[in-house]
Amino acid sequence: MSFLGNILWLIFGGFISGLAWILAGIICCITVIGIPIGLQCFKFAGLAFCPFGKEVVYGGGAGSFIINIFWLIFFGTEMAIVNTIIGLILCVTIIGIPFGLQFFKIAKLALMPFGARIE
Template identity: 30%
Template sequence: MNLILNVLWIVLGGAWMAAGWLLAALLMALSIVGLPWARSAVVMAGYTLLPFGMRAADRAEVTGPDIGTGTLGTLGNLLWLVLAGWWLALGHLMAAVLNAVTIIGLPFAWAHLKLAGFALWPVGRTLVPR
């Protein structure tokens, strides 16, 4: 079932949003300030391309507290929000609205909304199998 959902997802906006995450990774890699977020953006591009069967979870709950789950993680999230998070979230919101117009797109609209929240505040979170 996850395979079918992931194929439909790619067609209904997943490919475009994964490309957006890869563009964010490229822009982050080109700047010295954004280099720490470039790898995470590539991981998120993979998650955005094939989200069914995985879920985002707080890293503190999965592996315990670390440098990204405390104050530095909050600062990293604020920097991410300003540099890339808002426009990735906006892209996911627009894709959610377009998917919500159709009945078959409602589950995909919900997935885009979850990814929009993740796009705004990704530091200190990780991906785990469902």
């Protein structure tokens, strides 16, 4: 069932969400300091392309907190707002609710991606 959900996900906006994570990763990898942040973005692009059947576990410490602050300033706020708006639009219909919930999961990840892992 998650395979079918992921296929439909790509059609209903998941492809654009994954591309946003890849673009953020490429921009971060331009500088040497941003390479760890860019690599984390590439990891989460996999979740953005196929979110059904995967969970995000949040954790981390002070280092993750500091990197999350920089992330919020440069990329996180915009990505979270866009994913939340798309999720709200999809939740208007009953058929779109599962897809909207996945966008909410990615919006939360866009706010705090560092210290999180995908299971």
